Amino acid sequence: MANVQEEWLEKTIFEGYIDYIDYNKFTDPIVIGIGGFGKVFKYEWGDSGLTVALKCLKVDTSIDEKIIKDFINELKLLRRVCYHPNVISFYGLTKDSNGYYNMVLQYADNGTLREYLMANFTKLQWTDKLCIAKEIALGLLFLHDNNIIHRNLHSKNILIHNRKPKITDFGLSNQIIEMSITSNSIIHGMLTYIEPKCFMDPKYKLIISLTFIVLD
Numbered sequence: 770m771a772n773v774q775e776e777w778l779e780k781t782i783f784e785g786y787i788d789y790i791d792y793n794k795f796t797d798p799i800v801i802g803i804g805g806f807g808k809v810f811k812y813e814w815g816d817s818g819l820t821v822a823l824k825c826l827k828v829d830t831s832i833d834e835k836i837i838k839d840f841i842n843e844l845k846l847l848r849r850v851c852y853h854p855n856v857i858s859f860y861g862l863t864k865d866s867n868g869y870y871n872m873v874l875q876y877a878d879n880g881t882l883r884e885y886l887m888a889n890f891t892k893l894q895w896t897d898k899l900c901i902a903k904e905i906a907l908g909l910l911f912l913h914d915n916n917i918i919h920r921n922l923h924s925k926n927i928l929i930h931n932r933k934p935k936i937t938d939f940g941l942s943n944q945i946i947e948m949s950i951t952s953n954s955i956i957h958g959m960l961t962y963i964e965p966k967c968f969m970d971p972k973y974k975l976i977i978s979l980t981f982i983v984l985d
């Protein structure tokens with residue numbers, strides 16, 4: 770891993786900004802997905818009685834430095850907002866038996882919003898769908914109140930746990946202040962779902978809304 774990033778991770782753990790959890794505490798791994806950083810595993814965390822998701826940053830010689838930066842960006846933002854009920858909980862970092870860093874996240878037992886809707890759409894009442902939409906909006910409001918723009922919000926980046934939506938995947942997210950200085954209004958993520966705040970720049974006139982929740 771690029772030295773500066775590795776040092777940042779070691780330092781934040783050492784200074785106690787991020788909890789380090791011994792990898793031996795986790796048992797029964799099952800692969801549940803593959804994302805931009807690498808594989809995501811489901812584990813049992815015996816000490817806490819929790820089921821968790823470990824998102825692995827698989828570092829090899831070919832890894833793009835941008836991926837490591839996105840991973841660190843996600844950690845920095847998550848630790849600030851992860852206690853909101855509509856944001857995925859973040860418990861800390863661990864280093865697996867291959868020496869790769871993993872984020873330890875709350876495991877969402879109903880999968881992504883897209884999967885949840887595909888499996889349950891006909892069973893869900895309009896009140897259930899509106900409730901999901903409202904809770905996503907509350908999570909987003911909390912991010913915005915903390916000056917964070919998600920920039921990659923779509924139905925695969927919203928997880929469902931106990932039928933409640935949890936915003937996740939902050940790799941492309943930005944502090945509003947950083948955006949205004951550095952982004953030059955470049956838009957990232959899945960275009961269909963770009964968050965309205967990203968289009969405040971008059972160059973981008975797209976109008977979208979939370980209707981993706983029911984249309985997806």
Ligand SMILES: Nc1ncnc2c1ncn2[C@@H]1O[C@H](COP(=O)(O)OP(=O)(O)OP(=O)(O)O)[C@@H](O)[C@H]1O
Nearest residue numbers: 801802803804805806809822874875876877925938
């Ligand atoms: N906390 C979690 N609980 C349950 N499943 C999860 C969790 N985090 C990720 N997953 C599963 O793993 C898959 C990959 O997740 P990840 O967040 O790494 O990538 P992604 O959003 O699909 O892609 P990218 O990182 O490129 O945007 C998800 O689509 C989801 O199915």
